[in-house]
Amino acid sequence: MNFHWTQSEKRLARAVFDSAVQAELAELIAEFKRKAAAVESSDEMWALQEFLERTRYEFDHKYDYRYSVLIFVLARLVREGRIKVEDLEGLSADKLEHIHRILSVGGM
Amino acid sequence: MNFHWTQSEKRLARAVFDSAVQAELAELIAEFKRKAAAVESSDEMWALQEFLERTRYEFDHKYDYRYSVLIFVLARLVREGRIKVEDLEGLSADKLEHIHRILSVGGM
Numbered sequence: 001m002n003f004h005w006t007q008s009e010k011r012l013a014r015a016v017f018d019s020a021v022q023a024e025l026a027e028l029i030a031e032f033k034r035k036a037a038a039v040e041s042s043d044e045m046w047a048l049q050e051f052l053e054r055t056r057y058e059f060d061h062k063y064d065y066r067y068s069v070l071i072f073v074l075a076r077l078v079r080e081g082r083i084k085v086e087d088l089e090g091l092s093a094d095k096l097e098h099i100h101r102i103l104s105v106g107g108m
Numbered sequence: 109m110n111f112h113w114t115q116s117e118k119r120l121a122r123a124v125f126d127s128a129v130q131a132e133l134a135e136l137i138a139e140f141k142r143k144a145a146a147v148e149s150s151d152e153m154w155a156l157q158e159f160l161e162r163t164r165y166e167f168d169h170k171y172d173y174r175y176s177v178l179i180f181v182l183a184r185l186v187r188e189g190r191i192k193v194e195d196l197e198g199l200s201a202d203k204l205e206h207i208h209r210i211l212s213v214g215g216m
Contacts (some may be wrong), residue, residue, distance in 0.1 A: 025150045032153055036144030042133045045140055046164055052157035 003095055005067055012090045013070060020082045021063050026080060071095060075102040111203055113175055120198045121178060128190045129171050136163060179203060183210040 005013070032052065039045050064073055077083040078099065088096060114123070136146065147153050165166055185191045186207065196204060 024182060029147060029150060029153055033144055033147060036141055036147075039137060039141060039144075042137060045137055045160070049157060049160035052153070055155060056154055077119065 003067070003071065003092075003098075005070075009091050009095070012088070013074065014065075015079075016074070016083050016087050017063070017065060017070075020077050024059070024063075024082065028059070071098055072102060075099045079103055089099075110190070111175070111179065111200075111206075113178075114200075115159070117199050117203070120196070121182065122173075123209075124191050124195050125171070125173060125178075128185050132171075132190065136167070179206050180210060183207045187211055 032048075035048050035051070039048060062073070062076070072089060074083070078085055078088075085096075086101070088099065091099075140156075143156050143159070147156060166175060170181070170184070182191070186193055186196075193204075193207070196207065199207075
């Protein structure tokens with residue numbers, strides 16, 4: 001994909017992206033603290049360590065801001081309900097259409 | 109070191125070792141839960157993940173029950189105050205002497 005991103009599109013995408021990052025991090029922190037409070041054995045503690053390691057890896061992979069993949073990242077966030085299509089109003093018609101196409105295929 | 113370990117020495121060492129493992133794990137769990145409860149940001153959460161990873165590695169390295177290194181492991185536990193020299197009464201005189209020698213050198 002070689003979409004051209006205007007400055008205003010970049011600003012919009014960045015704001016939507018950052019806000020999704022912050023919201024998901026807040027959920028992760030809450031989930032982590034809930035799990036940690038329930039730990040009673042070393043096995044549970046090491047399992048939580050592995051959970052955190054995996055989660056961090058997946059998070060970094062998911063929130064990849066490179067423009068070459070950003071359309072897919074935004075589509076995934078829409079599909080997961082983390083952002084709304086309306087949040088993306090301001091992107092060019094071809095980008096929005098591409099996001100809709102990705103979503104219509106599903107299964108990402 | 110090629111000490112011979114009798115069955116009763118093995119039983120004694122195993123009991124002392126296991127009890128130190130359990131005590132240190134209980135401390136680690138308490139420390140982890142304290143730190144986790146204090147987490148407020150994702151940076152702190154990832155830092156705690158790295159702390160756990162390192163701690164687990166060091167713990168597994170420290171509590172190495174192979175008879176070829178057990179004298180050193182026991183000496184270290186004495187030095188750290190996790191076990192008492194008296195807990196080891198029942199080991200042969202040469203083993204106890206070796207432990208004392210290791211402790212007199214210090215700096216392990």
